[in-house]
Amino acid sequence: MDVVNRYITINNHINIAPQDSDFELKASPLSLSLDPASNVVIVKNLYVSIDPYQLNRMKSFSASQKTSDFAVAIVPGEAIDTYGVGKVVASTNPEFDKGDIVVGLLNWGEFTVTKAGGMLNKLNPMGFPLSYHVGILGFSGLTAYAGLFEICKPKKGEKVFVSTALGSVGNLVGQFAKLSGCYVVGCAGSKEKVALLKEKLGFDDAFNYREETDLNSTLKRYFPNGIDIYFDNVGGEMQEVAVSNMNINGRIAVCGVISEYLDSEKRAAPSMIEVIYKRIKIQGFLAGDYLNIFGDFLSTTCDRLCTGKIQPLEDISDGVESIPSAFISLYRGQNIGKKIVKIAEE
Numbered sequence: 001m002d003v004v005n006r007y008i009t010i011n012n013h014i015n016i017a018p019q020d021s022d023f024e025l026k027a028s029p030l031s032l033s034l035d036p037a038s039n040v041v042i043v044k045n046l047y048v049s050i051d052p053y054q055l056n057r058m059k060s061f062s063a064s065q066k067t068s069d070f071a072v073a074i075v076p077g078e079a080i081d082t083y084g085v086g087k088v089v090a091s092t093n094p095e096f097d098k099g100d101i102v103v104g105l106l107n108w109g110e111f112t113v114t115k116a117g118g119m120l121n122k123l124n125p126m127g128f129p130l131s132y133h134v135g136i137l138g139f140s141g142l143t144a145y146a147g148l149f150e151i152c153k154p155k156k157g158e159k160v161f162v163s164t165a166l167g168s169v170g171n172l173v174g175q176f177a178k179l180s181g182c183y184v185v186g187c188a189g190s191k192e193k194v195a196l197l198k199e200k201l202g203f204d205d206a207f208n209y210r211e212e213t214d215l216n217s218t219l220k221r222y223f224p225n226g227i228d229i230y231f232d233n234v235g236g237e238m239q240e241v242a243v244s245n246m247n248i249n250g251r252i253a254v255c256g257v258i259s260e261y262l263d264s265e266k267r268a269a270p271s272m273i274e275v276i277y278k279r280i281k282i283q284g285f286l287a288g289d290y291l292n293i294f295g296d297f298l299s300t301t302c303d304r305l306c307t308g309k310i311q312p313l314e315d316i317s318d319g320v321e322s323i324p325s326a327f328i329s330l331y332r333g334q335n336i337g338k339k340i341v342k343i344a345e346e
């Protein structure tokens with residue numbers, strides 16, 4: 001049997017803010033009749049992840065492209081891989097059967113053909129919606145969990161600052177930190193986001209960084225006794241002022257620097273004198289380096305979801321054709337929580 005596989009590609013490298021004209025919806029026939037010797041799995045994609053780091057893969061050059069198997073350069077015209085959940089529709093790989101629900105590296109498209117050795121695992125949804133396994137129970141959740149607990153090691157009563165706090169990773173960092181007994185302040189790019197942080201997610205306080213004219217004074221206002229932990233999703237000036245407001249032995253997890261992704265000239269230059277004399281630890285990290293704690297992360301997060309101690313925050317668009325606008329929305333601050341595209345019904 002043949003199907004038509006529609007998928008998204010880029011027309012060109014993207015070095016500035018992404019826009020609709022950078023993307024193309026392509027279609028190609030795909031046979032579901034497999035050669036028995038092929039050792040291939042064909043997955044009907046159900047939910048695919050939309051993440052800021054893909055932009056660094058789309059650039060003509062980014063340091064990220066040579067440092068991780070997950071972040072290699074995307075070639076214009078070719079399919080784009082991403083994390084996602086799908087259903088096996090054909091398989092000659094003995095480890096997978098037709099009908100299996102799977103999670104792993106899929107494409108921004110309707111189908112994914114995975115050869116032996118591709119990153120694909122059977123998924124037990126454990127009663128949760130499949131979309132949770134792309135976000136809160138997937139890499140976004142692992143990123144928040146690993147960055148906060150493995151790098152920042154929060155202690156009860158410590159003061160935690162989270163940037164991009166209503167994003168996919170940030171909202172979970174704040175929620176995890178609250179459950180550890182910390183005082184948590186987040187910043188985000190709109191009044192609506194600030195209200196959600198305080199009223200829905202239980203942050204102690206939050207502010208709209210776009211309305212602030214002097215970020216250093218802003219942090220002094222929200223943290224009169226200094227910051228113990230900064231979970232950095234943005235880099236740039238926010239990182240510089242956070243360093244200036246850190247306490248002695250403070251910890252900073254540098255998760256992402258999204259404010260620098262669109263501007264090759266913009267780079268944070270935090271005061272190293274502050275870093276030295278305050279003995280601040282600043283560590284960059286990749287979630288993919290923490291697969292060893294995935295089991296621990298999953299059981300803790302499932303338990304907290306079941307007991308209502310953590311709220312999932314998802315922002316789901318429909319259909320393969322919505323992938324470009326979903327991706328562009330990240331760079332316009334239009335997403336509320338984890339951005340996902342639902343490709344098909346199970």
Ligand code: NAP
Nearest residue numbers: 143167168169188189233255256257258259285286287333
């Ligand atoms: P996200 O926060 O759900 O979505 C992106 C958000 O970034 C937007 O909603 C917007 O929020 C903010 N933003 C966009 N352009 C900005 C700019 N120029 N300056 C400041 N903020 C801007 O995305 P996410 O998936 O949770 O990712 C958050 C960060 O973590 C990103 O930097 C990402 O690259 C990084 N990340 C790292 C890892 C890792 O393994 N290290 C894994 C996942 C994500 P506002 O409205 O609040 O501005």
